[in-house]
Amino acid sequence: MAFKDLRDYIEFMRKRNKLIEINEEVSVDLEIAEITRRATYNHLPPLLFNKIVNFEGWRVISNIFYSIESFYEIFGTNRLESISEKFISNLSEIPITFIDKLKSLKDIIGLGKIMPRARSPNFKEDYFMNLAKLPAIKTWPKDAGRYLTFSITITKDPDTDIHNLSVYRIQIINEKEAIVHWQAFKRGSITARKYLEKNITKIPVAIVTGVDPVIAFTAASPVPHGLDKYMFAGILRGEGVDVTKLDNQILVPSHAEVVLEGYVDLNDMRLEGPFGDHMGYYTPPDYYPTFKLERVYIRDEPIFHVTSVGKPPLEDAWIGKAVERIFLPFAKMLVPELVDMNLPEYGLFTGIGIFSIKKYYPGQAKRVMMALWGIGQLSLLKIIIIVDQDINVHDINQVMYAIAAHVDPKRDIVIIDNALTDSLDPSVPSPPLGSKLGIDATRKFKEEMGKEWPEEVKSDEKIAKKAEQILSKIIKKYQSS
Known part of the structure; x- marks a missing residue:
């Protein structure tokens, strides 16, 4: 309308x-x-x-x-x-x-x-x-x-x-x-x-x-x-x-x-x-x-x-969330492997961006970082985190897990100095120039890691189905008591 x-x-x-x-x-x-x-x-x-x-x-x-x-x-x-x-x-x-x-x-x-x-x-x-x-x-x-x-x-x-x-x-x-x-x-x-x-x-x-x-x-x-x-x-x-x-x-x-x-x-x-x-x-x-x-x-x-600004989440944070959703399809046109993105309301819109991708080749996460830092307002992002497509970027706990389990700091962290930042950022010593941080929290290919990525644990399907049936009865009985 x-x-x-x-x-x-x-x-x-x-x-x-x-x-x-x-x-x-x-x-x-x-x-x-x-x-x-x-x-x-x-x-x-x-x-x-x-x-x-x-x-x-x-x-x-x-x-x-x-x-x-x-x-x-x-x-x-x-x-x-x-x-x-x-x-x-x-x-x-x-x-x-x-x-x-x-x-x-x-x-x-x-x-x-x-x-x-x-x-x-x-x-x-x-x-x-x-x-x-x-x-x-x-x-x-x-x-x-x-x-x-x-x-x-x-x-x-x-x-x-x-x-x-x-x-x-x-x-x-x-x-x-x-x-x-x-x-x-x-x-x-x-x-x-x-x-x-x-x-x-x-x-x-x-x-x-x-x-x-x-x-x-x-x-x-x-x-x-x-x-x-x-x-x-x-x-x-x-x-x-x-x-x-x-x-x-x-x-x-x-x-x-x-x-x-x-x-x-x-x-x-x-x-x-x-x-x-x-x-x-x-x-x-x-x-x-x-x-x-x-x-x-x-x-x-x-x-x-009028609007009133201050620590988030105020109106500018919700404008940022709407921008995130409406502009996601445009971002996908420019970065085809992009799956989803999250500009957290407490991340101050230009502070932190979390992006999930379909990963096909080694070095792809860092390539995506550079591409995102070249797109409009995303160029001001101070911190970019890249995760795999099965990670829900809107679930901060899943993102923290990906960082904890998938990141080797020496290999997977990128720091760019003397780059354009948000000049309102109080941590920047010489605005508008500051530094940026990129975190590759994707699973690594052998070429990136030097060895095969370990196999993830998975339940036996038959055992899982039986366990679910037993547990559902227990939960139902517990909730009715």
């Missing part, structure tokens, strides 16, 4: 009695963030704050992605892989590269219905609104100020017109200026460098808040470079996103609650932070470019979308 906008989703959740409306007055200064975190830890559904201190007329929604169950509701299925599997099935007969397939979808298989559609906006310009009047929140006591925490920064590639939608934290400085925390390897920053190569230092940008949750999820997802995120949102929605072109030529969702039009000035770098991030630590201050506001558009009775 596809939601028209954020309000359509809110009404959907209200009808399911899965919307918590809070009518007590709350402050954007720490209170909303604290309530949201506690709600997420307790797997409570979305929170709609109806009375915001000093922000009359605004409502704030948080905790939309409150657990993996939230994605089952949003996408109408508890098997998220099926969304991308259905899409990929349309490409299976086309003998071209993966990226070429993605770039030429509209022409190849007539997927015009998933492309963005020009529509009249639901928002209108507000000449009196500015950044200081937005109910942006302060998340942790030592944060540098109030931040946009789930607003979407939209840029357009100057060469291809491909639009990128990404979620970056944005620190409000004053009525007209804010600092955009886009790291060097993020798509917004890469797009900015393309403008800089053309001697353009003022990058046209739109920042939107309050969109349908599929668009919000897409913005937070590691969609491959070169693929328009509006088109990817159309793939997930099953229909195109309604968009409106701003004066700066950026397309924005027509039903967004808030639209900030302006530009990012690459010549105006400001000290951003500290900010308590998803790692559970304060990110030290660093220099990032400044957004300069030119126009504000809002809907009547606007709803502002």
